[in-house]
Amino acid sequence: MELGISLDPAESGSVDGGWVELARLAEERGLALVVVDSSPATGPVGVDPWTAVSWLAGKTDRISLGAALADTGGSSQRDATVPYRTVVTKARESLDVLAPGRIVTDAAAWVTASRGASGEELAALSEGGLPVVVPVGSAEDVERLADLARAARTARPRRSPAARARRSPGIDYDAIPESLTRHAVEPGDPGYRGVSSNYLRGGAPGLVLRPGTAEEVADALAFARRHAHLPLGIRSAGHGVSGRSTNHGGLVVDVGRMNGIEVLDRAERLVRIGPGATWKQVSAALHPHGWALGSGDYGGVGVGGLATAGGIGLLGRAHGLTIDHLRAVELVLADGSRVRADAEERPDLFWAVRGAGANFGVATTFEFQVDEVGEVGHAQLGLVTTDIAQTLSDFGRTAAEAPRDTTVFLITGRPRQDHWSVQLLGVVDHPDPDVIVERLTPFAQIGMLARQQVVVTPYAGVMASAADVGPEGHHGFGEPVSRSAFLPKLTPEFARDAADLLRTGQVYFFELRAMGGAIADVSSDAMAFPHRGAAFQVTAMGADSEALDRVWDPLRKHFDGLYLSFETDTRPERLNDAFPPAVLQRLREVKRRYDPDNLFRDNFNIDPDAHPQVPSAGTREI
Known part of the structure; x- marks a missing residue:
């Protein structure tokens, strides 16, 4: 039986005294919850319940605190009796940061007993599994409840009433496998904000499971099979643009703890890497070996x-x-x-x-x-151009003519006063500074050079600029909108169409990644990545999916396939862009063999039971 107290500041003493001390005493005596009465205050105090809860959060350390928030559906700035939606939302978010995992705002999360209710009455009310709060006005009232709670207590629940109040419907939290309970994170837990979102996408999963071994991954998937009605996200480091490594109300299996890096065979340069490692960590571990x-x-x-x-x-x-x-x-x-x-x-x-x-x-x-791989040339060049079509065309020619030891990416976006800022990121796999300068000079001439940084560094130095993600996790928000494609050749016609796209202002991030070279050495049927003949991979990001499609669709005639990692349109027809018919059919056969019930369906789903579709316009079979 979990017991708590209900306080009415108007009845429990002055603001700097009585009711605050009662809350502190309840925490000291191990009660579960303090609820501030949300009925209109009477008497001289007139304390707003939400403000009172905020004050109590600063005066106590760990006890759950409750105040029922009024319905804001008809809120208006002109109605002083109804909370204004945006103010309430921001206040709750702020208090979640300041007192994580302690605040309850739904009155359905507790049961209120009458003042002076007997132990038998309280036990009956607690049979529904919710904490029971009792109005109190003195320290003696709190002590009586503490005695009753101690007498009825068996094992203290692992999570507080505030945490349990935020659990998502449809998830059997009591059935979480024992191997996963220590690291599992629920919406009401203090660490939830650090695992709810990913790098670009906001989320509110109902449960994040964080296995540390293959056996624990199997336990997590067993739990997911019992919850097949819920979205299921798989996460390594949470950076992916397209992947649904978070969701709303569903499950996330986060393998970030599985981040080991081990050399298996020095002679063969064979290494074993866990899925949760970042490439910054990998490059740092390989660098001492010259790899x-x-x-x-x-x-x-x-x-x-x-x-x-x-x-x-x-x-x-x-x-x-x-x-x-x-x-x-x-x-x-x-x-x-x-x-x-x-x-x-x-x-x-x-x-x-x-x-x-x-x-x-x-x-x-x-x-x-x-x-x-020894030392490489790492370049970051900033250019300015007034003729983005010409700059794109020049980049396409220069990248195609570059030796295969040179890989350069181009990034640009919206124009500013008819000028475009262009960034070039490149690596020259050669340790000689003279060779590096020779390779990069043609790229520096495709616009007016405004900034340059070229260093000779190990590849680990290229990766080292990434920020480390600490316990606070990612803080992405909203839904990223991105389109992706493979470009067989960067023609003047494509450059003009891409310039028209950029002039619309609908695309704030536009990237061309140079391919070819060693990428094209591998046969297109060697693996389920068939786009070996592409010269570039193209990505465009915007704020609105429909608006982005309107300016992106005119470019589809230039494309031959897409790269799923940078595509956020997960409609089934996108698979026809990503995979030629023969490849997609083969993938469906493998899917039927290894995941016939389609558990892994919440990214770009290869439905084992779907029938082949006609490729969309602008896609050619490879």
């Missing part, structure tokens, strides 16, 4: 998502995609079984994981054969 593994362009990205999607990075033209170096992967399948996939064992699954891995299981470890 590197290409990994996108930002060190804060997690291994798990990128290593199953592709990995178009700043070493791409010199050393290929990240998945080109994958030699084996261990996964937990939807049915909880642990398997290994490589060229000899489950080759069908190994083929599918390299390009569409989010659909088939939770990767628990990767084995990569890494490259010998």
Whole structure:
């Protein structure tokens, strides 16, 4: 039986005395909850309940605090008796930061007994599993309740009433496997804000499970199978643009704790990496050996998502995609079984994981054969141009003509007074400064050079600029809107159409990632990443999905496929852009074999039961 007290400041003494001391005494005596009466205050005090709860949060340390918030559905700035929605929302968010996991705002989260209710009456009211609060006016009242609570107490609940009040419907929290309870995070827990969102996307999952071993991943998926009606997100480091590594009211399996990095064979340069490691951590661990593994362009990205999607990075033209170096992967399948996939064992699954891995299981470890990479030239160039079409065209020609040891990405966005700011990020896989300057000079001439930083550094230095994500986690918000495509060739026609897109102002981020070189050395059917002939990968981000589609669709005639990692349109027809018909059919066959019930469906879902669709306009079969 959990007991608490209900206070009416108008009856419990002055603001700087009685009722605050009663709340402190309730906390000291181990009661579960203090509720501030939300009925209109009478008498000389007239204390607003929400303000009173805020004051009590500062005067106590851990006890749950409750005040029922009034309905703000008809709120108006002109009505002094009805709380204004935005003010209430911000006040609650602020108090969640200042007193995490302690505030209850729903009156349905507790039961109120009559003043002086007997122990038998309180026990009867508590049978529904909610804490029972009793109006009190003195320390003797609090002591009586504390005695009753001690007499009835067996094991103190692991979570407070405030935490339990925020649980999402449809989740059997009492059935969380014992192996996962220590690190599980619920909406009312103090650490929830640090795991609810990812890098770009806001979220409010009903439960985040944080397994640390493959066995615990299997336990988490068993729990997910029992909750198949809920969204299911899989998260490594939470950076992905497209991935649904958070959700609203669903489950998230976060493998961030599985971040080990181990050298398996020095002679073969074979390493084992956990999915929760970041590429900054990986590059730092490989550097002492003189090794590197290409990994996108930002060190804060997690291994798990990128290593199953592709990995178009700043070493791409010199050393290929990240998945080109994958030699084996261990996964937990939807049915909880642990398997290994490589060229000899489950080759069908190994083929599918390299390009569409989010659909088939939770990767628990990767084995990569890494490259010998010494010091490289790392360039960050800032250019200004008034003719963005010409600059794009010049970039396309320069990137295509560059030696394969040189990989450069272009980033731009909305114009400012008919000028575009253009950033070039590049890596030259060569230690000689003269060679580095020779490789980069043509790129510096595609616009007016406004800023330059070129350094000779280990690849770990390229990744080191990423911020470390601490216990506070990510704080993304909203829903990112992004479109992605592969471009076989950057023609003058594409450059003009892209310039028209940028002039609309609907795109605040536009990126061209140079491909070719070693990426094109791999056969298009070697793995489930078929777009080996692309010269560039294109990404555009905006604020509104429909508005972005209106300006993006005229460019589709130039494209040949899309990269799922940077695409937020998860409609089934996007799969026809990402995978040619033969590849998609093969993926469905693998899906039927390893996830027939479609547990892993909340990213770009390869539905095992779907029928082939006609490719959308602008997509050609490879």
